[in-house]
Amino acid sequence: MNSSAQMLGEQSVADRSIGAIIAETRNLSADQVERILNHQRTQGIRFGEAAVALGFASADDVMFALAQQFHYPYALEEHRKVNAELVALNQPFGVQAESFRAIRSQLMMRVFNDLQPRRAVAVISPDSGDGKTFFAANLAVALAQLGGRTLLVDADLRGPRVHEVFGIDNKVGLSGILSGRAEAQVIRQIQGVPSLFVLPVGATPPNPVELVERPAFGLLIRELVAKFDHVIVDTPAASLGSDAAVIAARCGAALLVSRRNTSRLQAVAAMLADVADSPAVVVGAVINDQ
Incomplete structure (x- = not known):
């Protein structure tokens, strides 16, 4: 794993950054994480925005990551049909x-x-x-x-x-x-x-x-x-x-x-x-x- 992916992994353990949560949720490879980080740096945007722009995540994934970071229960889109009334x-x-x-x-x-x-x-x-x-x-x-x-x-x-x-x-x-x-x-x-x-x-x-x-x-x-x-x-x-x-x-x-x-x-x-x-x-x- 390269340094960028390693950094996200360390953040996941320490303070669960948005990037770490998205990477874990979507099972992103080290190469995909590196591409998102590069796009983030060149465009001056957040990790979540960069992941969405490159097609590696959805807006719903970003919202889920935010909810996780703030310890707020939130179901991903693919899980919602099971409990539609909730x-x-x-x-x-x-x-x-x-x-x-x-x-x-x-x-x-x-x-x-x-x-x-x-x-x-x-x-x-x-x-x-x-x-x-x-x-x-x-x-x-x-x-x-x-x-x-x-x-x-x-x-x-x-x-x-x-x-x-x-x-x-x-x-x-x-x-x-x-x-x-x-x-x-x-x-x-x-x-x-x-x-x-x-x-x-x-x-x-x-x-x-x-x-x-x-x-x-x-x-x-x-x-x-x-x-x-x-x-x-x-x-x-x-x-x-x-x-x-x-x-x-x-x-x-x-x-x-x-x-x-x-x-x-x-x-x-x-x-x-x-x-x-x-x-x-x-x-x-x-x-x-x-």
């Missing part, structure tokens, strides 16, 4: 991701701070198709991007979907814990987002309400809240049963999601009334356009 990870500089960051900021002020008791946030909605899982998954990504340990719990024991969004195995999970049958590691760390963890449902049980009403669920939530900086809990639709209100009560806080031009005001009001009769605090409401 807009906060796939398109972190887009309008939708900015909306999730705005909601994150509100939650950090209202829930996840040293002045408030430690609570989990249950994402609730009146009907199926309101976008709870989409919302909960992206909110969890946005919180993890702050660097704090974030756990997304799939407590939709009727129609779980979190494992599909993140592309993880769903053989064991929450239902196994609550029934006393979980033997393997059930909490999964999400690849590419070091601070994000997911607890899937596992086997779909025949008695979902009974499982979340048992003391074991409340004890589990308290344990998870003590171990993680942020805990977000996905829930079933209120139209399917009382699960969501029970889960919100165990979590201590709830965030209501409704869908524009679809959710009925009467259903939203009924759900808010159910939660109001529980120990949970409704910390906000979101209208989903997705």
Whole structure:
């Protein structure tokens, strides 16, 4: 390896320069790195710009390198089709991701701070198709991007979907814990987002309400809240049963999601009334356009 390529390698170990990250991501040869460095010097531009100009990298590669340098989780283009719903990870500089960051900021002020008791946030909605899982998954990504340990719990024991969004195995999970049958590691760390963890449902049980009403669920939530900086809990639709209100009560806080031009005001009001009769605090409401 020549001196230029050696220099990039040393920088990669020491401070992960943009050039080192791009070279590693695209598996550039020493000759390609040398050509980029020469173009950079002659044109007086940055390494990333030179790599793009010569066709050895894309603008997306440069953005990925910047995100890596600043420890900001960001998915490369070829990885985005696997988890297309994760807009906060796939398109972190887009309008939708900015909306999730705005909601994150509100939650950090209202829930996840040293002045408030430690609570989990249950994402609730009146009907199926309101976008709870989409919302909960992206909110969890946005919180993890702050660097704090974030756990997304799939407590939709009727129609779980979190494992599909993140592309993880769903053989064991929450239902196994609550029934006393979980033997393997059930909490999964999400690849590419070091601070994000997911607890899937596992086997779909025949008695979902009974499982979340048992003391074991409340004890589990308290344990998870003590171990993680942020805990977000996905829930079933209120139209399917009382699960969501029970889960919100165990979590201590709830965030209501409704869908524009679809959710009925009467259903939203009924759900808010159910939660109001529980120990949970409704910390906000979101209208989903997705």
